[in-house]
Amino acid sequence: xxxxxxxxxxxxxxxxxxxxxxxxxxxxxxxxxxxxxxxxxxxxxxxxxxxxxxxxxxxxxxxxxxxxxxxxxxxxxxxxxxxxxxxxxxxxxxxxxxxxxxxxxxxxxxxxxxxxxxxxxxxxxxxxxxxxxxxxxx
Numbered sequence: 001x002x003x004x005x006x007x008x009x010x011x012x013x014x015x016x017x018x019x020x021x022x023x024x025x026x027x028x029x030x031x032x033x034x035x036x037x038x039x040x041x042x043x044x045x046x047x048x049x050x051x052x053x054x055x056x057x058x059x060x061x062x063x064x065x066x067x068x069x070x071x072x073x074x075x076x077x078x079x080x081x082x083x084x085x086x087x088x089x090x091x092x093x094x095x096x097x098x099x100x101x102x103x104x105x106x107x108x109x110x111x112x113x114x115x116x117x118x119x120x121x122x123x124x125x126x127x128x129x130x131x132x133x134x135x136x137x138x
Contacts, residue, residue: 002105003096007031009109010094017116022091029097035063035090038123046090052115058108060097066090 011021014033022032037044050063062081066089070080078085094108 002100003028005102006096006105009105013109013112030093030095032091032093035092049115049119050092052119056111058111061092061094063092064090
């Protein structure tokens, strides 16, 4: 029940921000949502988006940045954090865990909307202003 409600709310937020909720048949816990870099804005660090949520007491959201790599010993993991080496899209996941209440979903959605707005406003700033704002936030 809460999975369906969370998904409906994420679809609303995704549409408001030019994103889309990923179709993942058979997964009734985690919901993925794209994070699209605006055209002409290469090099966006979407992990900062996840940090902004965490700073607003949103835990459990995981941002997977397409093209990221992680080296452990001699092995390189491509698209670190994703379930595929070739998934082309940056995305975040949110989960409808057991015991999650509707009020908690509403509060998460409220905070998510605020972070999307703040993050998109930051992208409109020159890179040096973005770096300064990120330092002030931590």
